[in-house]
Amino acid sequence: xSNEIPKVYNPTExxxxxxxxxxxxxxxxxxxxxxxxxxxxxxxxxxxxxxxHMGHALDNSIQDVLIRYKKLKGFNALxxxxxxxxxxxxxxxxxxxxxxxxxxxxxxxxxxxxxxxxKWKEEYGGNITRQLRRLGASLDWTRERFTMDEGLSxxxxxxxxxxxxxxxxxxxxRLINWCAKCGTAISDIEVEHEMKKGNLWYIKxxxxxxxxxxTVATTRPETMLGDTAVAVNPKDKxxxxxxxxxxxxxxxxxKIPIIKDDFVDPKFGTGAxxxxxxxxxxxxxxxxxxxxxxxxILTKDAKITFEEFADEDKQEISExxxxxxxxxxxxxxxxxxxxxxxxxxxxxxxxxxxxxxxxTVIEPYLSDQWxxxxxxxxxxxxxxxxxxxxxxxxxxxxxxxxxxxxNLRDWCISRQLWWGHRIPVWYRGDEIYVGEEPPKGDGWExxxxxxxxxxxxxxxxxxxxxxxxxxxxxxxxxxTDVLVTGYDIITFWVSRMIxxxxxxxxxxxxxxxxxxxxxxDAKGKKMSxxxxxxxxxxxxxxxxxxxxxxxxxxxxxxxQGQDIKLTPDKITEAxxxxxxxxxxxxxxxxxxxxxxxxxxxxxxxxxxxPDKWIIxxxxxxxxxxxxxxxxxxxxxxxxxxxxxxxxxxCDWYVEISKKDLYSExxxxxEKTLSVLLYVLERTLRVMHPFMPFISEETxxxxxxxxxxxxxxxxxxxxxxxxxxxxxxxxxxTEKSFNLVKELIVKIRNIKAEMGVQTKDIELIIVSxxxxxxxxxxxxxxxxxxxxxSVQKVLKxxxxxxxxxxxxxxxFFIPLKGLVDIEKEVERxxxxxxxxxxxxxxxxxxxxxKNFVDKADPVAVERQRSRQKELAEKKTIIAxxxxxxx
RNA sequence: GGGCGUGUAGUUUAGUGGUAGAACGCUUCCUUCACACGGAAGAGGUCGCAGGUUCGAUCCCUGCCGCGCCCACCA
Numbered sequence: 001x002s003n004e005i006p007k008v009y010n011p012t013e014x015x016x017x018x019x020x021x022x023x024x025x026x027x028x029x030x031x032x033x034x035x036x037x038x039x040x041x042x043x044x045x046x047x048x049x050x051x052x053h054m055g056h057a058l059d060n061s062i063q064d065v066l067i068r069y070k071k072l073k074g075f076n077a078l079x080x081x082x083x084x085x086x087x088x089x090x091x092x093x094x095x096x097x098x099x100x101x102x103x104x105x106x107x108x109x110x111x112x113x114x115x116x117x118x119k120w121k122e123e124y125g126g127n128i129t130r131q132l133r134r135l136g137a138s139l140d141w142t143r144e145r146f147t148m149d150e151g152l153s154x155x156x157x158x159x160x161x162x163x164x165x166x167x168x169x170x171x172x173x174r175l176i177n178w179c180a181k182c183g184t185a186i187s188d189i190e191v192e193h194e195m196k197k198g199n200l201w202y203i204k205x206x207x208x209x210x211x212x213x214x215t216v217a218t219t220r221p222e223t224m225l226g227d228t229a230v231a232v233n234p235k236d237k238x239x240x241x242x243x244x245x246x247x248x249x250x251x252x253x254x255k256i257p258i259i260k261d262d263f264v265d266p267k268f269g270t271g272a273x274x275x276x277x278x279x280x281x282x283x284x285x286x287x288x289x290x291x292x293x294x295x296x297i298l299t300k301d302a303k304i305t306f307e308e309f310a311d312e313d314k315q316e317i318s319e320x321x322x323x324x325x326x327x328x329x330x331x332x333x334x335x336x337x338x339x340x341x342x343x344x345x346x347x348x349x350x351x352x353x354x355x356x357x358x359x360t361v362i363e364p365y366l367s368d369q370w371x372x373x374x375x376x377x378x379x380x381x382x383x384x385x386x387x388x389x390x391x392x393x394x395x396x397x398x399x400x401x402x403x404x405x406x407n408l409r410d411w412c413i414s415r416q417l418w419w420g421h422r423i424p425v426w427y428r429g430d431e432i433y434v435g436e437e438p439p440k441g442d443g444w445e446x447x448x449x450x451x452x453x454x455x456x457x458x459x460x461x462x463x464x465x466x467x468x469x470x471x472x473x474x475x476x477x478x479x480t481d482v483l484v485t486g487y488d489i490i491t492f493w494v495s496r497m498i499x500x501x502x503x504x505x506x507x508x509x510x511x512x513x514x515x516x517x518x519x520x521d522a523k524g525k526k527m528s529x530x531x532x533x534x535x536x537x538x539x540x541x542x543x544x545x546x547x548x549x550x551x552x553x554x555x556x557x558x559x560q561g562q563d564i565k566l567t568p569d570k571i572t573e574a575x576x577x578x579x580x581x582x583x584x585x586x587x588x589x590x591x592x593x594x595x596x597x598x599x600x601x602x603x604x605x606x607x608x609x610p611d612k613w614i615i616x617x618x619x620x621x622x623x624x625x626x627x628x629x630x631x632x633x634x635x636x637x638x639x640x641x642x643x644x645x646x647x648x649x650c651d652w653y654v655e656i657s658k659k660d661l662y663s664e665x666x667x668x669x670e671k672t673l674s675v676l677l678y679v680l681e682r683t684l685r686v687m688h689p690f691m692p693f694i695s696e697e698t699x700x701x702x703x704x705x706x707x708x709x710x711x712x713x714x715x716x717x718x719x720x721x722x723x724x725x726x727x728x729x730x731x732x733t734e735k736s737f738n739l740v741k742e743l744i745v746k747i748r749n750i751k752a753e754m755g756v757q758t759k760d761i762e763l764i765i766v767s768x769x770x771x772x773x774x775x776x777x778x779x780x781x782x783x784x785x786x787x788x789s790v791q792k793v794l795k796x797x798x799x800x801x802x803x804x805x806x807x808x809x810x811f812f813i814p815l816k817g818l819v820d821i822e823k824e825v826e827r828x829x830x831x832x833x834x835x836x837x838x839x840x841x842x843x844x845x846x847x848x849k850n851f852v853d854k855a856d857p858v859a860v861e862r863q864r865s866r867q868k869e870l871a872e873k874k875t876i877i878a879x880x881x882x883x884x885x
Numbered sequence: 886g887g888g889c890g891u892g893u894a895g896u897u898u899a900g901u902g903g904u905a906g907a908a909c910g911c912u913u914c915c916u917u918c919a920c921a922c923g924g925a926a927g928a929g930g931u932c933g934c935a936g937g938u939u940c941g942a943u944c945c946c947u948g949c950c951g952c953g954c955c956c957a958c959c960a
Contacts, residue, residue, distance in 0.1 A: 007920065193957090200960085218960060231960095265959060273960050282958045350960090400889070404956075487955085522897085524953075544922095558899075560890075563953085565897070569909050576922040587919030639899075639907085654919075662918095745926085752914070752926040841904070850940035851903090859903065 005589070005701075009582035011545025015693045019133055027717045028079070028138045030477075036076035040480040041067060042461050043079065043139065044493070045147065047086035048121050049093050052131035054519035054527060054553070054566060055486055057537040060137050061550040062516060062557075062634055063484045067138050068689035069629050072721040078477050079138060080464050082145035083128060085121075087453040088182050088357045091419040094120050110418045117419050121146075131538055136546045136692045138717075143473075145464045147456045148421070155463035156421045156456045157436050159500070164434050168373045169413075175284045176412055178365030179355040180302035184416040185369055187452060188409060189491050191353040191362050200348035201333060202270065204341050205230060208246040208255060214239070215343050217269030219350050220279075221336070222329040224249065225304065225320075226297040227256055229275040231286055234260040236271050250341040251332070252313045259290050278366045296366055300416075304328045325363070370414040370423060370449070377499040378405045384498055389508040393632045394561045397490065397515050405495055413452045420450030458496035461509035468504075482632075483510040486518050487561070514632045517563035519553070524565055535566060544575040547691035551577060554690055555642065557635030577642060578694050581687070584650050585698035588676045591661045592705055602674045606667070609774045611675045613737035614653040616730045617644060618679045622722040623729075625686050641687055649679060652741065659781045677702065682722040692717075739807060740775035746804045747783040747811065753827065754802055756818055761785040764801075764812040766794045772809065785813075803828065803880045805873045810880075825884050828877050835874050842867040 022028060030038070041063050046056055063079060071077040094117045095105045105113045125146075132139060145152060163169045176185040201221045204213040216230055227249055232239035239258065246255045256275075263286060264273050277287025278294040287294055299305045302325045306314045314321070317335070320328050336342040353362040382405045384390050385398060392398045414423060426433040426444040433439040438446070459467065461483075465474040479501070485494060494513055501509030520526055521533040528534065540549045552574035556564045607615070621644045628637035653676075660672035681702060688695040699716040747763070763785040765772065776788045794810075801814040802824050813819075845851055846867055852860055 008922070009920095216960080220960090263959085268959060275960095280958085280960080282960075285958080351957095396889070400955075403888075407956080491955095556898090562891080562898095567897070567909090569897075572922075573908060576920095579920065579922045583920035583923085585919085590919070636899085643907085650919085651924085655924090749926060755914090757914085838904080845903075845941075848940050852940090854940065855903080863903070 005586050007583070007586075009545075009579050009694065011547060011578065011693065012542070014697045015134070015136065015541075015546055018693050018696050019136065022138070022715065022717065023133070023141060025713055025715070026142070027715055028140045029142050030076045030078045030140065034076040036074060038477050039067070039070040039075035039077045040477040041079045041482055041484065042464055042480055043081050043137075044483075044485050044489070045082045045084040045145075045457065045460060046128045046132075047089050048083040048125045048128070048146065049086065049090050050128050052128055052135070052537050054535060054537055056128075056132075057135060057549060058516060058519050058553045058557075058564065059484055059486065060132060060135055061553055062514065063482075064135070064137050064550075064692070065554065065629065065634055065689040066482055066484070068692060068717065069721070071138075071717060072685065072688065072719065074720065078140055078143070080143050080145065080477075081129065081132070081137075081139035081141060082460075082464055083125060083147070084453060084457055085146065085148040085420065087415055087417050087420040087450060088184065088186075090117060090121075091417050092182065092357065094419075105418070113418050134538060134541050134546060136550065138692070143464070147453070147460075151466065151469075152456065152459070152463045153421055154436075155459050155467055156451060157424045158468045159455070159459060159504070160424055160451070161434060161436050162504070163372060168377070169370060170373065171368060171370050173366065173368050174371075175278075175281050175364045175366055176369050177353065177362045178300070178302075178367070179358065179360050179362060180300065181358045181360040182355060182417075183300060185365070185367065185412055185414065186355060186357075186362070187412050187454075190356045192356045192359075193351045193353055195349055196352045198348055198350050198352075200269065200346040201336075202343040202345070203250065203274075203336055204343050205247040205250060205256075205274075207242065208248055214242065214247060214258065214272050215270045216272045216274040217346075218274055219348060220329070222304070222325060222332050223276045223279045223297070224274060224332070225252060225317075226276045226278050226295045227252075227254070227274045228277060228287065228292040228295060229256050229259050229290065231259050231261045231264050231273045231275050232271060233264040233266045234262065236264070236266040238266075238271060250339065251317050251335055252309075253316065254310070254313050259286075259292075261286050261289065279364050281364055284364070284366075294366060298325060298363060298365065302363055369412045370425075372411040372413055372455075374408045374411050374499070377503055378408045378495075380502040381405055381495060381498040384502050384508045390498060390510065391512050393512060393514045394559065396560075397487065397513070401490060401495065404491055408495075411452075413455045414447075414449040415452055416448075417450050420453065421456055423447040423449050423451060454492050454496055457493055458500040459504075461497055461501060462505055478505065478509075479507050480510045482512045482514055484514045484516070487515050488518060490515065512632070515561055516557060517561050519564050519566050522565055522567040524563065540571060544571060545578060545693065547694045548574040548578045551638060551642075551691055554634050555638035557633075557638075559633055559636070577646065578691065580646055580650060581691070581694055581698065584645070584654060585680065585684075585702065587654060588673075588680050589701060589705060591657075591673055591676065602678050603671065606671045607675070609733065609737055609740070610653060610656045610778060611672070612728075612730060612733040614648060614679055615675065615728050616733055617648050618682055619724050619726070619729045622682065622686050623724045626721065626724070629689070638690055641683070641690065645683055645687070649683065653679070655782060656778050659777075677706075685716060685719055685722050688716050736770075736772075736775065739770070739772065739809070740778055742806045743772075743775070743804075743809065743811065744779055744783045746806050747779070747785070747813065750802050750804050750813060751783075754813075754815070754819065754823075756813075756815060759784045759786055761787075761813055761815065763788045764794075764798060764814065765790045766792075766810045766812075767808070768792055769808055797883055799884075803877075805831075805876050807869055808872050810876050821884055825881055828881050828884075832874065832877050832881070835870050835877070839867065839870050839874065842870065 043063065044059060067077045067079045098105055108116065160169065177188065177191045179186055198219055200217050200219055202215050202217050203221065203224065204215050206213040214230055218224065230247055232243065242258050243260050245258050247258060249256055263282060264271065275283045275286050275292065277284045277292050278296045295308045297304055304320050304323050304325065306321050320331060323331065333342065354360065355362055382402055385401060392401060424434060424436060425447040426439050428443045433444065461480050462474060462478050465471060465478055467474055483494065497509050501507065525531060525533060537549060548571065552570045553564065556570060621640060624640055625637045628640065657672045657676055660668045663669060681699065684695045684699045696716045765788060767790060773790055776790055780788050798812045798814045800816045800819050801812040802819050804811050842863060846863060
């Protein structure tokens with residue numbers, strides 16, 4: 001049978017087979033009425049129209065590790081899947097697609113358009129969930145949710161109405177961030193600021209009925225059309241006399257006052273600021289303080305409008321009306337220059353706000369919007385973290401979170417979109433109705449706006465479990481346990497979940513927030529379509545399998561949550577690792593054939609040094625990985641598994657085992673085989689959360705061969721995390737075997753340096769203090785020597801030989817005619833030099849009274865024994881050099 | 886302007902108060918019956934710079950320099 005198993009692991013078939021098996025047998029669905037402790041994670045819902053990118057791959061791999069691990073540890077684990085309707089993003093995607101077909105959403109009308117989005121969702125919404133399956137994510141698909149589901153929509157409506165009734169929601173006409181391309185308001189945090197090169201234009205505003213003028217500096221000259229004042233600092237002597245005087249706004253000829261306000265920095269520009277209350281947040285506030293009129297100059301698609309202008313103000317500039325904002329800027333500057341109002345232009349770098357979705361420059365824009373009062377909500381959300389009810393991992397995010405939450409401003413939750421949860425507010429004349437059900441009676445019209453997507457995602461940890469109904473799931477699985485996400489959406493999402501969770505559920509939605517880094521390209525750049533540096537996870541899965549991708553990503557996670565630079569090298573390394581796993585399983589399987597199909601458990605009495613060593617190492621592995629996952633140190637856990645499987649198990653134990661496996665001694669063969677099997681099987685279970693497919697496949701093959709098959713459903717998912725038997729962890733054994741390892745390496749080293757290839761070597765080992773008989777036979781096979789004689793005291797000094805010293809053990813490799821004595825002396829002298837260097841350092845250290853008295857006694861002892869060892873080593877080498885020369 | 890992170894072999898990086906580990910690449914050898922997506926051996930590091938704490942610092946503290954990120958209403 002083993003001959004049929006290919007040498008190179010082929011993940012594609014294996015992965016499809018097992019995912020289907022798991023899902024069909026509902027292995028991802030928690031037990032009902034279970035007495036087991038629940039463990040819950042809700043997936044950060046990807047956009048329903050989205051595709052799996054590397055960020056998702058990392059994020060969900062981590063969550064899958066946790067869920068599979070907890071399941072093995074005996075928890076009733078639930079991982080809730082779902083997708084987000086993603087208001088702006090989805091609406092834009094569909095509108096774009098329509099455009100390609102020559103249709104415009106405005107022509108379709110709201111109802112038809114929304115219907116088209118639903119259709120789109122039906123068609124492509126399965127994309128991302130299919131891709132999550134390819135990743136191996138053990139999501140309970142029987143509980144899949146969508147933020148626009150009936151239940152979740154009800155939850156959002158309930159949320160709004162409840163907050164409204166508590167007085168935590170209000171409507172106000174304020175300056176919001178307007179994206180002209182998306183045609184909607186967006187919240188403060190949806191604006192991305194970037195420093196861009198621009199200009200500072202200096203414009204002269206003539207003082208009424210005089211020949212003097214006041215010069216103002218601006219980065220957005222077109223906004224002068226909406227100026228209703230010029231402000232100066234009250235203490236600014238230059239302008240003291242002018243305060244209260246009127247200016248004539250160039251081109252427009254509107255009369256505007258010079259006002260005083262502390263906001264103005266006399267040192268910046270000319271110390272005089274044009275005030276445009278309808279188009280700048282600071283000016284808006286100044287406008288409020290001085291009761292200035294607010295004149296809007298832009299339409300919703302960012303074209304100049306004179307709608308709010310007095311007739312006489314339009315005359316000189318009629319050509320500007322209807323012009324795009326940037327064109328208008330250009331033209332206005334030209335006009336100002338022509339008419340002598342432009343004093344100068346300077347280069348100036350300034351931060352420009354852009355829409356995080358479409359990168360369009362944001363306009364501060366005056367409009368009616370719904371807001372959530374966040375102060376009280378934020379206070380509770382901060383307290384939850386300060387009280388330790390929620391812990392950020394790594395901890396540094398705690399400070400950042402608190403700092404951000406402390407300075408939070410009210411949250412604008414209405415969006416001028418068609419795709420989303422419609423705001424449950426109706427108007428009839430001056431009447432307003434807010435309720436979960438539409439009002440009775442005629443003439444009511446619903447608010448046309450929808451909610452910010454994050455207003456619904458804020459409820460995700462409990463709305464997915466049935467809230468506001470008191471469902472069994474909600475009782476069982478809320479609060480959830482760990483939230484796993486990248487730091488880019490702490491503000492958008494995590495903080496809002498905490499606010500709403502604390503407010504509505506009175507309980508933190510999760511006790512731990514694990515924040516990981518972002519996946520970047522080889523140069524550390526963000527992966528994005530426009531850079532062309534995107535690595536598609538599905539393509540990688542097609543090529544090397546989900547296990548390799550998952551392992552590559554997870555093993556790159558660091559304790560501090562650094563961003564991850566993903567390179568093809570790393571993926572290849574992980575691919576090679578899966579192949580290694582595959583082959584070592586093949587090796588064990590082949591060794592089991594044909595007769596050894598009924599292996600019992602290991603017999604402690606028959607174990608030899610390497611057996612005890614690998615078993616001890618394996619116990620340590622299970623214990624360490626256990627601890628590391630619990631501490632959210634997933635990267636270190638993965639690396640530990642790699643080192644054990646490859647470094648300890650394959651490189652050493654498997655190599656050593658070959659001697660027994662190919663020997664005639666049946667007892668020995670069975671003993672070694674049972675150890676191989678014991679260690680491998682346990683390792684597969686430790687590995688399973690990280691690499692679910694290959695662990696299941698190999699585990700199934702191995703256990704099938706043991707003929708343990710019962711009629712019951714069998715899967716590694718249903719097995720248990722390996723029990724750690726502390727009596728099998730043996731430091732002494734590990735030390736003894738390490739000596740053997742070091743001796744083998746040293747012998748190989750000398751052989752390689754001497755250019756010796758023959759195996760016909762009669763090795764002499766001199767070990768005055770330690771008994772290394774237990775290891776001698778392994779040295780023989782792995783270092784490739786024909787015989788070994790172990791002596792307590794050297795009987796006769798071999799002349800033609802190379803010498804090695806490991807700790808206090810000396811060995812001779814007699815090689816008549818092969819060893820060049822001069823060369824050997826030189827080699828030994830070099831080693832001696834090295835020892836001298838270290839010894840002098842140690843001598844200095846140990847003769848230092850301060851060190852001996854103050855340092856940790858354990859550390860002192862360690863240095864002492866090292867010193868002793870080196871001294872002995874030096875004696876041996878010196879004696880040998882003397883002998884030879 | 887404030888805050889955070891980071892600077893370790895040619896490259897990508899772990900990590901620790903007691904003279905540094907890995908992977909890739911490189912050199913030499915091995916097509917030995919698990920694996921050439923492999924095995925063996927090796928070269929390669931004053932752990933950004935300058936101070937301080939300490940018996941001792943790559944690790945702790947301070948400053949500086951470089952890189953990255955987040956937050957902030959300066960026209």
